[in-house]
Amino acid sequence: MDTSIRQPARARLITAEDREVPVSATLRYTVRDPLAVFVDFPPEVALDGEGVTWTFARSLLDAGLAAPAGDGDVRVRPCGASCTLLEFRAPHGVALLGFGTGALRRFLRRSYAVVAAGEEDVVTAVERGLGTLFGGV
Secondary structure (H helix, E strand, O other): OOOEEEEEEEEEEEOOOOOEEEEEEEEEEEOOOOOEEEEEEOHHHOOOOOOEEEEEEHHHHHHHOOOOEOOOOEEEEEOOOOEEEEEEEEOOEEEEEEEEHHHHHHHHHHHHHHOOOOOOOHHHHHHHHHHHHOOOO
């Protein structure tokens, strides 16, 4: 059974000029990839006009709600009591988005209700990831 969680989320893209532009996103979690969370952005907010999905560790999102976390392409940190910043780094630039901390906490609670922390089927997740990486070779 493939249980998935989808939660629409409002975000604010913080520009280089410190302006905030509203952006829609969808937070996703699936038992098929229990260690990960997905943030989907619709085509209208992407530079190339195509939808974008960022995938990163669920534990990174959880840790970043309390303190700065991450040192790679995705970084998460609290920004006051009600905002959490997600920073996405790509070769063509950096996107900094502010999400409501309450919405992120609700999403994580829902994901942990489906698969508790530490109960993830890591072996299956790694095998699936390697299969995807190597194209089923």
